[in-house]
Amino acid sequence: MRSSTFLMVALAVAAAVFAAGLLASRSHYGYLVFAGIVVLQYIVLATAWNILGGYCGYVNFGAGAFFAMGAYAVIALERLGRNPGRWLSDTYFELLIPLLPLSLPSMVAIGGIVSGIVGLGMGYLTLRLRGVFFAIATLALAVVLHTLVVNWDFVGGSRGHTVIRPARVAVGPFSLTSIEYLFLLMLVLAVLALWVARSIERSRLGLGFASIRDDELAAEASGVPTLRLKLIATTVSGALMGMAGAPLPFYLGYTEPNTAFGLGYSVNAIAMPMIGGATTWSGPLIGAVLLGTLQQIATVTITSVWNLLIVGVLLIAFVITAPVGIVGLVREFLRTAAPTRPTSRAVGLILVAGFCFVVGALGIIFSLQAVQAGSPGKALLGGAGLVAGALGLAASWGLLKLQSWAPALACAAFFASIAVTSGNLWLAWEGVIAQSLTIALSAAAILFLQTRWVRLLYRRHPVAVPVPA
Amino acid sequence: MTALLEVGGLSKRFGGFVALDGIDLHVGAGERLGLIGPNGSGKSTLVNCISGALQNETGSVRFDGRAIDGMPAHKRTHLGLARSFQLPRPFASLSLVDNLRVPLLYTVGRRAAGRSEAGLEQRCLELLGLVGLEAQARRWPRDLSQVEMRKLELARAMAAEPKLLVADEAMAGLSHSEVEDIVRLLLRLNEQGIAIILIEHIMSAVMSFSERIAVLVSGRKIADGRPEDIVKDPEVVRAYLGQ
Numbered sequence: 001m002r003s004s005t006f007l008m009v010a011l012a013v014a015a016a017v018f019a020a021g022l023l024a025s026r027s028h029y030g031y032l033v034f035a036g037i038v039v040l041q042y043i044v045l046a047t048a049w050n051i052l053g054g055y056c057g058y059v060n061f062g063a064g065a066f067f068a069m070g071a072y073a074v075i076a077l078e079r080l081g082r083n084p085g086r087w088l089s090d091t092y093f094e095l096l097i098p099l100l101p102l103s104l105p106s107m108v109a110i111g112g113i114v115s116g117i118v119g120l121g122m123g124y125l126t127l128r129l130r131g132v133f134f135a136i137a138t139l140a141l142a143v144v145l146h147t148l149v150v151n152w153d154f155v156g157g158s159r160g161h162t163v164i165r166p167a168r169v170a171v172g173p174f175s176l177t178s179i180e181y182l183f184l185l186m187l188v189l190a191v192l193a194l195w196v197a198r199s200i201e202r203s204r205l206g207l208g209f210a211s212i213r214d215d216e217l218a219a220e221a222s223g224v225p226t227l228r229l230k231l232i233a234t235t236v237s238g239a240l241m242g243m244a245g246a247p248l249p250f251y252l253g254y255t256e257p258n259t260a261f262g263l264g265y266s267v268n269a270i271a272m273p274m275i276g277g278a279t280t281w282s283g284p285l286i287g288a289v290l291l292g293t294l295q296q297i298a299t300v301t302i303t304s305v306w307n308l309l310i311v312g313v314l315l316i317a318f319v320i321t322a323p324v325g326i327v328g329l330v331r332e333f334l335r336t337a338a339p340t341r342p343t344s345r346a347v348g349l350i351l352v353a354g355f356c357f358v359v360g361a362l363g364i365i366f367s368l369q370a371v372q373a374g375s376p377g378k379a380l381l382g383g384a385g386l387v388a389g390a391l392g393l394a395a396s397w398g399l400l401k402l403q404s405w406a407p408a409l410a411c412a413a414f415f416a417s418i419a420v421t422s423g424n425l426w427l428a429w430e431g432v433i434a435q436s437l438t439i440a441l442s443a444a445a446i447l448f449l450q451t452r453w454v455r456l457l458y459r460r461h462p463v464a465v466p467v468p469a
Numbered sequence: 470m471t472a473l474l475e476v477g478g479l480s481k482r483f484g485g486f487v488a489l490d491g492i493d494l495h496v497g498a499g500e501r502l503g504l505i506g507p508n509g510s511g512k513s514t515l516v517n518c519i520s521g522a523l524q525n526e527t528g529s530v531r532f533d534g535r536a537i538d539g540m541p542a543h544k545r546t547h548l549g550l551a552r553s554f555q556l557p558r559p560f561a562s563l564s565l566v567d568n569l570r571v572p573l574l575y576t577v578g579r580r581a582a583g584r585s586e587a588g589l590e591q592r593c594l595e596l597l598g599l600v601g602l603e604a605q606a607r608r609w610p611r612d613l614s615q616v617e618m619r620k621l622e623l624a625r626a627m628a629a630e631p632k633l634l635v636a637d638e639a640m641a642g643l644s645h646s647e648v649e650d651i652v653r654l655l656l657r658l659n660e661q662g663i664a665i666i667l668i669e670h671i672m673s674a675v676m677s678f679s680e681r682i683a684v685l686v687s688g689r690k691i692a693d694g695r696p697e698d699i700v701k702d703p704e705v706v707r708a709y710l711g712q
Contacts, residue, residue: 204574207563211571214560217522221554222572223546223629279562 003199014187021183033183039292040186041244046272046284047193048240052233054278057213059135063269065142068260069118070111070242075155075249077107111246112239119238123231146261160256163249182247193240197281271315277327286326301369333400345453352445353399356410359417360392381423388416407449407458414442473498473633473664479528481514488514490688496664503679504668510685512668516637520552521545547576551631555638557618559610566606569593572628600624616647633664648674
């Protein structure tokens with residue numbers, strides 16, 4: 001697909017998501033828009049991190065700091081914009097007064113530029129370091145920036161800073177609430193980040209990045225100007241991370257350094273591309289949608305305290321069982337199961353494995369809630385759900401790894417999920433549509449796994465095809 | 470014969486250890502030079518100083534009439550000075566075609582801007598054909614054998630369309646027939662007018678390949694001349710066999 005076509009498709013998807021968001025926002029599912037903004041924020045952050053971390057192989061532990069740089073650039077501009085005369089009269093910047101206050105998109109752009117410049121500076125200082133030393137340097141940078149912001153009174157220091165969101169924002173002929181407006185802004189940023197990442201990946205620049213990731217010395221010997229390319233990567237990555245964080249003050253209303261520089265942002269920025277698959281643009285997208293959604297669900301059903309635990313457990317599981325991430329796992333599967341072109345059998349199995357994974361992960365999160373609920377019936381079902389969820393996760397891995405035990409285990413997991421879901425329906429008549437859909441899809445998946453051509457693929461010893469003499 | 474590469478009084482120290490001590494060396498256009506010496510004599514350090522992976526402290530390196538001291542390695546590659554590595558260092562996550570696309574896009578493709586995608590692909594396959602790897606074009610380096618990796622290494626160096634190719638122990642650890650394979654390949658490249666510096670331990674290969682041989686011992690050049698004179702040189706014999 002050409003880059004311009006991709007942009008069109010991405011914008012169309014974004015428009016559809018925005019329409020759905022508007023519907024949700026104006027019905028009683030308004031919270032979905034709040035949650036969606038966080039997920040989108042993670043898509044931008046993870047994609048941005050991946051440009052340096054995944055494409056070039058330089059692990060940046062300071063993603064949270066770049067994110068916060070964007071947020072604090074916006075806070076500074078917002079404070080300036082409230083009373084520009086007070087700060088800028090009789091200075092060299094007097095000419096800027098009529099331009100203030102800035103609109104949010106231009107503040108986001110400036111936040112991106114500031115973070116990009118910080119990224120460039122960090123690159124100059126640290127890119128001669130390799131591997132773990134570079135990672136430590138980025139961590140140090142995060143601590144330094146955090147300390148600077150805590151002691152910078154203009155943006156509120158450790159007291160934090162409050163932004164009052166406008167009640168409504170006019171976008172062309174439409175009047176949006178400010179949360180809808182932020183949702184739209186984050187969607188645009190997500191499309192921008194994905195488009196930039198994908199364009200880089202398929203360009204000369206992307207190939208140069210890949211050569212740096214694989215072997216810097218050999219890249220240099222092949223004529224790749226490695227230092228310049230790494231500086232481009234830190235700048236682009238830093239700028240996009242800053243743009244991800246720039247709308248944060250408007251989203252939160254009240255921002256203080258510990259929130260903006262939160263550990264969660266740095267950890268998620270690393271974990272999402274690693275889990276999704278770090279060498280392609282789609283990896284961070286998948287990882288961010290998956291982990292971001294799981295964390296939002298956990299926040300609503302259990303408590304947000306569990307968020308980092310979920311990320312940590314999944315990251316460990318993936319590093320051990322599938323270091324290439326979800327995209328890598330699927331690619332490996334396709335290479336073995338359908339070497340020439342993707343067959344309907346292979347695509348079907350990928351869908352089943354994906355469904356199995358989602359059912360497993362959601363099953364675990366909802367079961368944790370049920371276990372804590374108190375009623376013995378629910379707790380028992382919750383316990384069963386936990387086991388079924390774990391089975392589901394293992395089965396989805398086995399299906400993609402072409403393990404001979406996987407179809408049987410997947411069937412067991414689907415049967416368990418049907419049983420647990422029916423139990424839930426019987427105990428409390430809620431979420432009927434979602435639960436019935438789960439039951440129907442699980443049954444379909446079981447039937448699909450029983451077909452002869454799927455069983456052939458998972459046979460332990462493939463039958464040798466006789467070679468004609 | 471005009472000198473393509475001129476190394477004058479080049480020295481390199483690692484802390485207190487003098488790895489190279491006042492090396493003078495020249496290579497003419499299209500010449501085949503063998504560079505030999507016992508282990509630790511500084512051959513690879515010299516290669517690294519010439520190719521830019523290391524920077525020399527004193528002395529000068531001139532290539533094609535330009536001083537290239539202090540120039541980063543990629544710029545030297547752009548000028549037409551390519552190298553292969555002693556241990557193959559392929560780009561592991563890229564297919565063979567993409568392995569060659571990197572130097573093509575960053576050296577030749579830079580000059581001939583707007584080179585078409587199809588033309589690029591064609592050139593990659595041509596280069597793979599040159600070293601006999603066209604059948605593996607869509608595979609990954611991990612699928613290759615040792616000797617195929619060496620060939621890929623040479624093909625990647627060739628993709629930069631060099632005037633001088635420095636082959637650092639391209640044959641170490643290969644079997645007799647594989648060594649002959651690589652020597653034939655190098656001779657074929659030389660016929661296209663590319664000067665080659667061959668760093669090697671396998672004497673039969675060096676003797677049959679080189680027009681001239683330079684000998685390094687403990688960071689100094691002790692002999693430089695025609696192969697048949699070098700093997701009779703008493704200093705070389707002493708360095709290799711002891712007294």
